[in-house]
Amino acid sequence: MSQIPSSPLEIVSYPESEMQARALAFFEMMKRRHSTRDFADKAVPLEVLKTCLETAGRAPSGANQQPWHFAVVTDKDIKHKIRLAAEEEELAFYKERASEEWLDALAPLGTDADKSFIDRAGALIVIFAQAYGLDDAGNKTKHYYVQESVGIATGFLIAALHNAGLACLTHTPSPMNFLAEILQRPKNERAYINLVVGYPAEDAQVPQHAKEKKRLEQFVSFF
Ligand code: IYR
Numbered sequence: 001m002s003q004i005p006s007s008p009l010e011i012v013s014y015p016e017s018e019m020q021a022r023a024l025a026f027f028e029m030m031k032r033r034h035s036t037r038d039f040a041d042k043a044v045p046l047e048v049l050k051t052c053l054e055t056a057g058r059a060p061s062g063a064n065q066q067p068w069h070f071a072v073v074t075d076k077d078i079k080h081k082i083r084l085a086a087e088e089e090e091l092a093f094y095k096e097r098a099s100e101e102w103l104d105a106l107a108p109l110g111t112d113a114d115k116s117f118i119d120r121a122g123a124l125i126v127i128f129a130q131a132y133g134l135d136d137a138g139n140k141t142k143h144y145y146v147q148e149s150v151g152i153a154t155g156f157l158i159a160a161l162h163n164a165g166l167a168c169l170t171h172t173p174s175p176m177n178f179l180a181e182i183l184q185r186p187k188n189e190r191a192y193i194n195l196v197v198g199y200p201a202e203d204a205q206v207p208q209h210a211k212e213k214k215r216l217e218q219f220v221s222f223f
Contacts, residue, residue: 062145121198
Protein backbone atom coordinates (compact mmCIF):
# COMPACT_ATOMS: atom_id res chain seq x y z
CA MET A 1 0.00 0.00 0.00
CA SER A 2 1.18 3.52 -0.71
CA GLN A 3 2.46 5.58 2.16
CA ILE A 4 -0.39 7.66 3.53
CA PRO A 5 -0.70 9.20 6.99
CA SER A 6 -2.25 6.57 9.26
CA SER A 7 -2.60 5.44 12.86
CA PRO A 8 -3.07 2.00 14.45
CA LEU A 9 -6.53 0.35 14.27
CA GLU A 10 -7.93 0.30 17.79
CA ILE A 11 -9.72 -3.03 17.88
CA VAL A 12 -10.10 -5.24 20.92
CA SER A 13 -9.57 -8.96 20.30
CA TYR A 14 -11.22 -11.67 22.44
CA PRO A 15 -10.77 -15.41 22.86
CA GLU A 16 -13.23 -17.30 20.59
CA SER A 17 -15.58 -18.27 23.42
CA GLU A 18 -15.86 -14.65 24.46
CA MET A 19 -16.36 -13.56 20.85
CA GLN A 20 -19.36 -15.86 20.61
CA ALA A 21 -20.73 -14.72 24.00
CA ARG A 22 -20.48 -11.09 22.91
CA ALA A 23 -22.02 -11.79 19.50
CA LEU A 24 -24.90 -13.58 21.23
CA ALA A 25 -25.43 -10.81 23.78
CA PHE A 26 -25.64 -8.24 20.97
CA PHE A 27 -28.04 -10.44 19.00
CA GLU A 28 -30.25 -10.94 22.07
CA MET A 29 -30.37 -7.15 22.50
CA MET A 30 -31.09 -6.44 18.81
CA LYS A 31 -33.68 -9.25 18.61
CA ARG A 32 -35.95 -7.18 20.82
CA ARG A 33 -35.83 -4.24 18.42
CA HIS A 34 -39.02 -3.59 16.49
CA SER A 35 -40.54 -0.55 14.92
CA THR A 36 -43.57 0.72 16.77
CA ARG A 37 -46.14 3.43 16.12
CA ASP A 38 -47.12 3.64 19.78
CA PHE A 39 -45.09 6.36 21.47
CA ALA A 40 -45.41 7.93 24.92
CA ASP A 41 -46.02 11.68 24.94
CA LYS A 42 -42.72 12.38 26.69
CA ALA A 43 -39.60 14.40 25.89
CA VAL A 44 -36.44 12.42 25.15
CA PRO A 45 -33.09 13.47 26.67
CA LEU A 46 -31.17 15.46 24.05
CA GLU A 47 -27.88 14.20 25.50
CA VAL A 48 -28.86 10.61 24.68
CA LEU A 49 -29.87 11.57 21.13
CA LYS A 50 -26.56 13.36 20.65
CA THR A 51 -24.58 10.33 21.78
CA CYS A 52 -26.57 8.05 19.46
CA LEU A 53 -25.94 10.53 16.63
CA GLU A 54 -22.20 10.38 17.39
CA THR A 55 -22.48 6.63 16.72
CA ALA A 56 -24.30 7.29 13.41
CA GLY A 57 -21.49 9.66 12.44
CA ARG A 58 -18.97 6.82 12.77
CA ALA A 59 -20.53 4.80 9.96
CA PRO A 60 -18.32 3.98 6.99
CA SER A 61 -19.09 6.03 3.88
CA GLY A 62 -17.99 6.33 0.25
CA ALA A 63 -14.54 8.03 0.20
CA ASN A 64 -15.30 9.00 3.85
CA GLN A 65 -17.45 11.84 2.49
CA GLN A 66 -20.08 11.34 5.22
CA PRO A 67 -22.86 12.50 2.86
CA TRP A 68 -25.52 12.84 5.52
CA HIS A 69 -27.29 15.39 7.67
CA PHE A 70 -29.48 14.64 10.68
CA ALA A 71 -32.10 17.27 11.57
CA VAL A 72 -33.33 16.72 15.14
CA VAL A 73 -36.82 18.10 15.71
CA THR A 74 -38.21 18.31 19.24
CA ASP A 75 -40.16 21.57 18.81
CA LYS A 76 -43.87 20.66 19.05
CA ASP A 77 -45.00 23.22 16.46
CA ILE A 78 -42.48 22.04 13.86
CA LYS A 79 -43.36 18.40 14.59
CA HIS A 80 -47.03 19.24 14.09
CA LYS A 81 -46.29 21.01 10.82
CA ILE A 82 -44.42 17.91 9.65
CA ARG A 83 -47.30 15.67 10.78
CA LEU A 84 -49.84 17.67 8.77
CA ALA A 85 -47.66 17.74 5.64
CA ALA A 86 -46.94 14.00 5.98
CA GLU A 87 -50.63 13.17 6.41
CA GLU A 88 -51.48 15.10 3.26
CA GLU A 89 -49.04 12.95 1.24
CA GLU A 90 -50.10 9.75 2.99
CA LEU A 91 -53.79 10.40 2.32
CA ALA A 92 -53.02 10.67 -1.39
CA PHE A 93 -50.86 7.54 -1.11
CA TYR A 94 -53.49 5.36 0.54
CA LYS A 95 -56.37 6.74 -1.57
CA GLU A 96 -54.81 7.01 -5.03
CA ARG A 97 -51.08 6.52 -5.47
CA ALA A 98 -50.45 3.10 -3.96
CA SER A 99 -51.02 0.06 -6.16
CA GLU A 100 -53.30 -2.74 -4.94
CA GLU A 101 -50.20 -4.91 -4.64
CA TRP A 102 -48.52 -2.36 -2.37
CA LEU A 103 -51.62 -1.96 -0.18
CA ASP A 104 -51.87 -5.76 0.09
CA ALA A 105 -48.24 -5.92 1.25
CA LEU A 106 -48.94 -3.29 3.93
CA ALA A 107 -52.24 -4.80 5.12
CA PRO A 108 -50.68 -7.10 7.80
CA LEU A 109 -48.96 -4.06 9.34
CA GLY A 110 -52.23 -2.16 9.72
CA THR A 111 -50.74 1.18 8.60
CA ASP A 112 -52.88 4.08 7.43
CA ALA A 113 -52.66 7.82 6.77
CA ASP A 114 -52.98 8.74 10.46
CA LYS A 115 -49.55 9.97 11.58
CA SER A 116 -50.59 11.35 14.98
CA PHE A 117 -47.60 9.50 16.50
CA ILE A 118 -45.46 12.34 15.07
CA ASP A 119 -47.06 14.71 17.60
CA ARG A 120 -46.65 12.27 20.50
CA ALA A 121 -43.09 11.00 19.96
CA GLY A 122 -40.42 13.08 21.69
CA ALA A 123 -38.32 13.66 18.59
CA LEU A 124 -38.01 13.30 14.87
CA ILE A 125 -34.59 12.72 13.40
CA VAL A 126 -35.01 13.63 9.76
CA ILE A 127 -32.14 12.08 7.85
CA PHE A 128 -30.97 13.80 4.68
CA ALA A 129 -28.71 12.38 1.97
CA GLN A 130 -26.35 14.82 0.30
CA ALA A 131 -26.66 13.87 -3.38
CA TYR A 132 -23.56 15.97 -4.05
CA GLY A 133 -21.27 18.19 -2.02
CA LEU A 134 -20.87 21.95 -2.18
CA ASP A 135 -17.39 23.42 -1.76
CA ASP A 136 -16.70 26.78 -0.13
CA ALA A 137 -17.17 28.54 -3.49
CA GLY A 138 -20.56 26.84 -3.94
CA ASN A 139 -19.35 24.45 -6.68
CA LYS A 140 -20.79 20.95 -6.87
CA THR A 141 -18.49 18.10 -5.83
CA LYS A 142 -19.27 14.45 -6.56
CA HIS A 143 -20.38 12.13 -3.75
CA TYR A 144 -19.98 8.37 -4.04
CA TYR A 145 -22.28 5.58 -2.77
CA VAL A 146 -24.62 8.07 -1.13
CA GLN A 147 -27.58 5.71 -0.62
CA GLU A 148 -25.38 2.96 0.81
CA SER A 149 -23.55 5.36 3.13
CA VAL A 150 -26.68 7.01 4.52
CA GLY A 151 -28.34 3.60 4.87
CA ILE A 152 -25.45 2.31 6.97
CA ALA A 153 -25.42 5.45 9.15
CA THR A 154 -29.16 5.07 9.66
CA GLY A 155 -28.63 1.46 10.73
CA PHE A 156 -25.98 2.54 13.24
CA LEU A 157 -28.41 5.16 14.61
CA ILE A 158 -31.33 2.73 14.92
CA ALA A 159 -29.14 0.23 16.79
CA ALA A 160 -27.77 2.97 19.08
CA LEU A 161 -31.25 4.28 19.91
CA HIS A 162 -32.53 0.79 20.69
CA ASN A 163 -29.48 0.10 22.85
CA ALA A 164 -30.24 3.30 24.80
CA GLY A 165 -33.82 2.16 25.43
CA LEU A 166 -35.63 4.34 22.91
CA ALA A 167 -38.10 3.16 20.29
CA CYS A 168 -38.18 4.34 16.71
CA LEU A 169 -40.05 4.07 13.45
CA THR A 170 -38.59 4.50 9.98
CA HIS A 171 -41.25 6.65 8.39
CA THR A 172 -40.93 7.24 4.64
CA PRO A 173 -43.76 9.32 3.25
CA SER A 174 -43.54 9.63 -0.52
CA PRO A 175 -42.73 12.14 -1.87
CA MET A 176 -41.03 13.74 1.14
CA ASN A 177 -39.75 16.99 -0.35
CA PHE A 178 -41.81 18.80 2.27
CA LEU A 179 -39.21 17.84 4.90
CA ALA A 180 -36.38 19.74 3.16
CA GLU A 181 -38.73 22.70 2.74
CA ILE A 182 -39.95 22.85 6.34
CA LEU A 183 -36.44 22.31 7.71
CA GLN A 184 -34.87 24.67 5.15
CA ARG A 185 -32.18 22.27 4.00
CA PRO A 186 -29.82 23.20 1.16
CA LYS A 187 -30.55 22.12 -2.43
CA ASN A 188 -28.01 19.28 -2.45
CA GLU A 189 -29.94 17.39 0.27
CA ARG A 190 -32.82 14.94 -0.18
CA ALA A 191 -34.88 13.61 2.72
CA TYR A 192 -33.99 9.95 3.18
CA ILE A 193 -36.00 8.81 6.20
CA ASN A 194 -38.08 10.51 8.85
CA LEU A 195 -36.99 8.60 11.93
CA VAL A 196 -39.65 8.95 14.62
CA VAL A 197 -37.97 8.53 18.01
CA GLY A 198 -39.31 8.34 21.53
CA TYR A 199 -40.15 6.39 24.63
CA PRO A 200 -42.55 3.61 23.72
CA ALA A 201 -46.09 3.87 25.10
CA GLU A 202 -46.65 1.54 28.07
CA ASP A 203 -48.80 -0.76 25.94
CA ALA A 204 -46.78 -0.28 22.71
CA GLN A 205 -47.64 -2.98 20.18
CA VAL A 206 -45.74 -4.73 17.40
CA PRO A 207 -47.78 -6.30 14.58
CA GLN A 208 -47.42 -10.09 14.56
CA HIS A 209 -46.32 -9.89 10.92
CA ALA A 210 -43.26 -7.84 11.91
CA LYS A 211 -42.10 -10.64 14.21
CA GLU A 212 -41.94 -13.19 11.43
CA LYS A 213 -38.27 -13.12 10.54
CA LYS A 214 -36.52 -15.36 8.03
CA ARG A 215 -34.37 -18.15 9.47
CA LEU A 216 -30.61 -17.89 8.88
CA GLU A 217 -30.70 -20.68 6.25
CA GLN A 218 -33.22 -18.63 4.29
CA PHE A 219 -31.08 -15.55 3.93
CA VAL A 220 -27.46 -16.69 4.24
CA SER A 221 -25.29 -18.91 2.05
CA PHE A 222 -21.80 -20.15 2.81
CA PHE A 223 -19.14 -20.97 0.22
N1 IYR B 1 -45.42 5.65 3.81
C1 IYR B 1 -46.66 4.98 4.13
C2 IYR B 1 -46.73 3.59 3.58
C3 IYR B 1 -45.78 2.59 4.08
C4 IYR B 1 -44.92 1.98 3.19
C5 IYR B 1 -44.08 0.97 3.59
I1 IYR B 1 -42.92 0.01 2.23
C6 IYR B 1 -44.07 0.56 4.93
O1 IYR B 1 -43.22 -0.47 5.35
C7 IYR B 1 -44.95 1.15 5.83
C8 IYR B 1 -45.79 2.16 5.39
C9 IYR B 1 -46.90 5.05 5.64
O2 IYR B 1 -45.99 5.41 6.38
O3 IYR B 1 -47.99 4.74 6.09
